[in-house]
Amino acid sequence: MMVEPPASSFPSAAASKPKYIIVGAGPAGCALAAALVKGQKGMVVMLERGKEELQGRFVHKVNDWVKASLRSWHAVHYLTVPHAHLNNRQFVTPRGQGKGGTALINAMQYSRGYRKDYRDWNEWWRIEDIEESYEYVEQKLRAAGALTEGSSSLVREAFEQAAAQIGLTVLPPASSSSSSSSSSSSSSPPSPSPYYLTPDAYAPMCYLARIDKHQNKRFTRVSPFEALLQPLLDAKRAPNLSFLFQAQATRVLFTHGGKGRRLPRAAGIEYMDSATGQTSVLLLDEADDEAEVILCCGAIDTPRLLLLSGIGDPEHLTLLQWMCVSPLIFLVALIGGREERAMARSRGGAASVAGADGGGMGGRWMKEKEGGTAVLERRNTMTTAPPPSRMPPVGSTIPRCPAEVAGEGEGYEMPPHTWTTGLASNIRVRARGYKQSGKKEPSAASLYKLVNFDFVRSPSRVSHVASLVQDLPEVKGLEGLPAHIPKTLVVTWQAPSEKPSLLAQEDGPGWSCILYFVIKPDTALAYIKGEEEGGKEGGVAMTAGMKLFGEFMRNAVPVDGGATPSPLALEWRERFKAICLCKNMDELGLPSFIAQCNGKPILVKHTAKYYRGKDYVEIDINMHKFAYLARKGIQILQDKLKLVAFECAFTVEGRTDEELPEVVMGLGKFCKIDVKKSVALEY
Numbered sequence: 001m002m003v004e005p006p007a008s009s010f011p012s013a014a015a016s017k018p019k020y021i022i023v024g025a026g027p028a029g030c031a032l033a034a035a036l037v038k039g040q041k042g043m044v045v046m047l048e049r050g051k052e053e054l055q056g057r058f059v060h061k062v063n064d065w066v067k068a069s070l071r072s073w074h075a076v077h078y079l080t081v082p083h084a085h086l087n088n089r090q091f092v093t094p095r096g097q098g099k100g101g102t103a104l105i106n107a108m109q110y111s112r113g114y115r116k117d118y119r120d121w122n123e124w125w126r127i128e129d130i131e132e133s134y135e136y137v138e139q140k141l142r143a144a145g146a147l148t149e150g151s152s153s154l155v156r157e158a159f160e161q162a163a164a165q166i167g168l169t170v171l172p173p174a175s176s177s178s179s180s181s182s183s184s185s186s187s188s189p190p191s192p193s194p195y196y197l198t199p200d201a202y203a204p205m206c207y208l209a210r211i212d213k214h215q216n217k218r219f220t221r222v223s224p225f226e227a228l229l230q231p232l233l234d235a236k237r238a239p240n241l242s243f244l245f246q247a248q249a250t251r252v253l254f255t256h257g258g259k260g261r262r263l264p265r266a267a268g269i270e271y272m273d274s275a276t277g278q279t280s281v282l283l284l285d286e287a288d289d290e291a292e293v294i295l296c297c298g299a300i301d302t303p304r305l306l307l308l309s310g311i312g313d314p315e316h317l318t319l320l321q322w323m324c325v326s327p328l329i330f331l332v333a334l335i336g337g338r339e340e341r342a343m344a345r346s347r348g349g350a351a352s353v354a355g356a357d358g359g360g361m362g363g364r365w366m367k368e369k370e371g372g373t374a375v376l377e378r379r380n381t382m383t384t385a386p387p388p389s390r391m392p393p394v395g396s397t398i399p400r401c402p403a404e405v406a407g408e409g410e411g412y413e414m415p416p417h418t419w420t421t422g423l424a425s426n427i428r429v430r431a432r433g434y435k436q437s438g439k440k441e442p443s444a445a446s447l448y449k450l451v452n453f454d455f456v457r458s459p460s461r462v463s464h465v466a467s468l469v470q471d472l473p474e475v476k477g478l479e480g481l482p483a484h485i486p487k488t489l490v491v492t493w494q495a496p497s498e499k500p501s502l503l504a505q506e507d508g509p510g511w512s513c514i515l516y517f518v519i520k521p522d523t524a525l526a527y528i529k530g531e532e533e534g535g536k537e538g539g540v541a542m543t544a545g546m547k548l549f550g551e552f553m554r555n556a557v558p559v560d561g562g563a564t565p566s567p568l569a570l571e572w573r574e575r576f577k578a579i580c581l582c583k584n585m586d587e588l589g590l591p592s593f594i595a596q597c598n599g600k601p602i603l604v605k606h607t608a609k610y611y612r613g614k615d616y617v618e619i620d621i622n623m624h625k626f627a628y629l630a631r632k633g634i635q636i637l638q639d640k641l642k643l644v645a646f647e648c649a650f651t652v653e654g655r656t657d658e659e660l661p662e663v664v665m666g667l668g669k670f671c672k673i674d675v676k677k678s679v680a681l682e683y
Helices: 027-038 062-069 115-120 127-143 154-165 177-186 224-234 298-308 314-319 521-529 544-556 567-573 628-643
Strands: 020-023 044-048 075-079 092-096 109-111 147-149 205-208 241-245 247-255 265-273 279-283 292-295 332-335 418-421 428-430 440-442 448-458 488-496 510-519 576-582 601-603 608-613 616-622 645-652 664-671
Touching: 020 027, 020 265, 027 044, 027 224, 027 241, 044 247, 092 298, 115 127, 224 241, 247 279, 247 298, 247 567, 265 292, 279 567, 292 298, 418 448, 448 664, 488 628, 488 664, 510 521, 510 664, 521 544, 544 567, 544 645
Parallel strands: 020 044, 020 292, 044 241, 488 616
Antiparallel strands: 075 092, 109 205, 147 205, 247 265, 265 279, 418 664, 428 440, 448 510, 488 510, 576 601, 576 645, 608 616, 645 664
C-alpha cells in the first residue's frame, strides 16, 4: 500500500536567488547554515540528498546505528576500489543522507585519526595545528557536558593486550606532538619483533552528545540538525533559510571572468530530484559579488562532486570522460617542494578543456596560493580539427522522396535510402496535467518544415555546418519576425563510426546527419502578430508550445550572447530533446536497452553545442560524448538502419501547465538509410 509522505513543515527553496547555496545537511552544513542564519548574512538555501522526513531516529539509540547504515533510505553505499593486500576485496562505505548527514548512521562517533597520516598529507595538514584545533573544540564540549571520551575504554585495553600477546610493544604516549614525531622516527622499539604499536597506530574514540535538561540531565544523543538548526526553526528565527530535500547535486555551474577575475566563479548548482529524476538548476544572485556555493558533502561526496564538475586531478578527469565530464580546472599540488605539473591525457596529445556546457575554454587555469603550496596552471592546449576543404551542396547527398509517394503512412512505401517531411501527429508529447497524470498526446503541426537533409562521413566531427555551406536554405521577407526567432534551423547528429571505447572522446571518425529546417508561414505569422490562443476572431493562435519555443530561443541562444553561455542559457539548454520513433522495432531483435528508448524523448543536455548566425540557429548534438552504453547502441543501430523506417523529431521540454502541451519544433521521416552510402567529405 502506498502511503503519502507527511506534509512539509519546512520552507521550500526561495523563489528569489540565494546568496549562499549549501550542499549537504551534515554536521558541517548545519553549522555553517546556523552561523549564516544567526548573522543574517543573506538568503541561504540548503540542498540535501535525503528525504525531509528522515529524522535522527537512530541517533537517539546508539545500538541501532549499524541497522541504519545498512538501509538504503538512510544511506548511499559506495564500494571501495579492490585492495591488493586483502585479496582484491572491496568494501562498502555507507554515507548518510537526511537531516544530519552521515552523523545519522555513524553513532555520532569521531576520532582524531592517525598522526602519521597527517604528516603524510604535507604541510597543508600539520598535526600540531590539527591537534590544537581538536583541543579547542573539545574543551568547549567538555565544559558543556556534551562530550564523552573512550580513551580508557575496555576496547582499547583489550586491543593493547592482544597486541602484546603477539609480540608487539605498546610505547607510552609522547609528551608532545613534536617529541612523539621525533621519537617514533629515531628510536627503535625495545621488542625483538619488527612490528610495534605506537601512539600513531590508534586514536581515542570520542562520542558527541547533548544534555537535555528535560531528561534529568541525562545524556540524550541528537543529530547536528536537531542541535543546531531545529531550535532556530522552532523559534521562527530562520526566515532567510530554506531547504531542498531529495536534491542530489550533480555538478557546480560556473561563469568565466568578470570583474577582473582570471578563474571561473561558481554560479549555481545543477541537481536532480531523486523522486522524479528531473534535473533542475539553482542559481546564485549574480548581482551579489559575495555570493557563494559551499560544498559540505563530506570526505567522499565533496571531491566526487568537484570531479563531476570538471575540477580535480587530470588523470581522474580523463577517466570520467565517459560520463561527459569535461575538465574545467586541473588541481596540481607541490609535494615535498617539488612541482608536480600533470597534463590531461587525450588521444590527440593535447588536453581539451571545456566550460560548464562542454564547450572549449581553450586553456588551463593557474592560481598561486600564498606560500606557493598550490598551483593551478593555464596554458593554451586546445586543438581543433581543420574543417573540410569543401562541403557538398545542401541536400545533394541523399535523395528526397516525393510527398505523393511518401504519403502519411509508416514510411515503408518509400524507396530505400530516402527522406521526406514527417507527420507531427505521430509523435506523442507532454499534455496539460502531465506532472500529475503523465498524460501525453499527439503533437500539433510542427513549427518548422524539413527542406533538406545530408548524410556525410568524415575523419573528425564537422561543427557549425551553417558557416561552411554556401547555399544555406533561406526564407525571404517575414518583416516583423522577432530577432530571437530563427528563420532557418539546423540540427546535426554527430555520431561515432568506430567501435566504442570505455572512455568517451570529444572527437573522432564518424558520420553526420544534417537536417535543415525553415520556419512555416503560419508559425512566422503567429510570432509576428503575437495573438494569444483563443484571441480575436481571425487572429493567428499563439499556442503554449509556440510560446515555450520562443522563450527557449530567447534564453538558450540569445541574440546578443557571447561565446560563453550564461547560467540562464545553460538552464534552458537542458530542455532540448530528441524523439526517434521506429514502427518495426520488435522485428529487429535489438537489445532491450535500445528498444525501450523507442518513441521516448532523449535530453541531450550538455552534449549539444549551439550557434547563432544571421537568421539561423544551429544545434550540434555530439554523440561522441554520450555514455558508453548509448554509444554501444549507436554501433548496433548502424547496421540496422537499412532495415527500418523511422521518424526523428525535436522539441523543448515543458515543465508546467502554462508551458504545455509541447509542440514538435521540426521532424523528418527516413527510410532504410544505408550507412555505407554516406558521402565522404573532402579535406
